Amino acid sequence: MSFQAPRIPVSILTGFLGSGKTTLLNAILADKQEERIAVIVNEFGDAGIDQQLVIGAQEEIFELNNGCLCCKIRTDLINTLYALIQAVEEQGHEPFDRVLIETSGLAEPAPVVQSFLVDPELSEIYHLDTVVTVIDSYHFLKQVQEHEEVRKQVAFADKFVLNKAGLVNSERRAKVKGMLASFNPAAPVHVTSDGEVSAAELLNQFTFDIEEKLRIEPGFMDHSHHHHHDHEISSIVLQSQKAVDIKEFEKWFGDLVDNKGEQMYRYKGILNVDGFNKRIIFQGIHMLFAGKAGAPWTADEERKSQFVIIGKGLDQDLFQREFEACLTE
Numbered sequence: 441m442s443f444q445a446p447r448i449p450v451s452i453l454t455g456f457l458g459s460g461k462t463t464l465l466n467a468i469l470a471d472k473q474e475e476r477i478a479v480i481v482n483e484f485g486d487a488g489i490d491q492q493l494v495i496g497a498q499e500e501i502f503e504l505n506n507g508c509l510c511c512k513i514r515t516d517l518i519n520t521l522y523a524l525i526q527a528v529e530e531q532g533h534e535p536f537d538r539v540l541i542e543t544s545g546l547a548e549p550a551p552v553v554q555s556f557l558v559d560p561e562l563s564e565i566y567h568l569d570t571v572v573t574v575i576d577s578y579h580f581l582k583q584v585q586e587h588e589e590v591r592k593q594v595a596f597a598d599k600f601v602l603n604k605a606g607l608v609n610s611e612r613r614a615k616v617k618g619m620l621a622s623f624n625p626a627a628p629v630h631v632t633s634d635g636e637v638s639a640a641e642l643l644n645q646f647t648f649d650i651e652e653k654l655r656i657e658p659g660f661m662d663h664s665h666h667h668h669h670d671h672e673i674s675s676i677v678l679q680s681q682k683a684v685d686i687k688e689f690e691k692w693f694g695d696l697v698d699n700k701g702e703q704m705y706r707y708k709g710i711l712n713v714d715g716f717n718k719r720i721i722f723q724g725i726h727m728l729f730a731g732k733a734g735a736p737w738t739a740d741e742e743r744k745s746q747f748v749i750i751g752k753g754l755d756q757d758l759f760q761r762e763f764e765a766c767l768t769e
């Protein structure tokens with residue numbers, strides 16, 4: 441493909457049925473009128489209703505009518521993303537500045553994100569920006585207990601939009617926030633009603649450029665010590681100033697992913713590798729993971745490995761022990 445332009449940012453909007461994804465999408469489109477945005481809507485069921493609900497003349501809407509975005513139909517998403525480029529290159533369509541994907545309320549975000557990891561050519565054209573998870577403040581506490589999809593959407597968020605805030609009192613809002621933080625403490629929360637959040641706060645965050653964006657705040661560790669036997673999804677944070685023996689680490693992590701990949705929804709991190717002057721940045725989803733060399737460590741910088749794993753039924757103490765076994769003395 442001869443596409444020379446800078447990579448096109450892609451953001452994924454996820455969230456349970458009725459949480460306010462389309463409302464947020466419309467708010468973003470209204471806020472970003474200067475941009476040409478391609479919208480991909482993945483609908484549950486085959487009536488093209490969502491398409492009609494998205495307002496805006498500038499945007500092109502591509503609808504995937506195959507129900508949920510699951511592994512089986514991931515090729516549809518990939519094909520759609522290629523079709524967008526073809527429309528520009530071969531049919532004289534004006535280039536797009538951005539792509540927004542609204543997933544079905546019942547979808548898991550993993551396969552969507554995986555599409556970009558599994559298809560290197562696609563990632564030369566598109567740049568995965570951020571996964572935004574919309575939360576229905578009013579229904580969330582019930583939904584999160586009842587639906588595995590909601591827990592996965594929460595686990596996957598780079599940012600939360602806590603929508604319908606006007607429908608709940610401050611006490612309940614605090615409870616929802618506490619619950620979100622217990623599942624996924626690293627993702628910032630934007631509280632709003634009717635999706636009214638500035639697009640600038642959600643877009644161009646490039647949270648998948650982990651090198652730039654991974655910031656594990658002090659206190660993050662404390663959160664991770666809470667175990668959630670009732671919901672079973674938790675985040676584990678591993679960090680150390682000791683250098684990592686990369687051979688040991690690869691062996692451990694490879695085995696881990698083979699055995700526990702199903703339970704590991706998302707992980708990302710930076711490694712301080714023994715004898716290597718650059719950071720190793722890696723991230724993955726379930727069994728799929730990728731690592732690459734990042735920026736060199738500077739002389740005045742503390743070399744440190746940090747990574748976070750969000751998943752189901754993971755044992756923090758075991759992870760910690762096994763990780764420590766990969767460190768040099």
Ligand SMILES: Nc1nc2c(ncn2[C@@H]2O[C@H](COP(=O)(O)OP(=O)(O)OP(=O)(O)O)[C@@H](O)[C@H]2O)c(=O)[nH]1
Binds near residue numbers: 456457463603
């Ligand atoms: N009261 C209230 N209603 C809202 C708010 N945001 C959205 N809604 C309403 O909630 C309903 C669902 O909003 P949508 O934006 O369609 O939600 P969605 O997540 O796209 O829904 P699905 O496509 O079914 O998954 C609509 O009737 C919206 O008007 C809000 O902040 N407060």
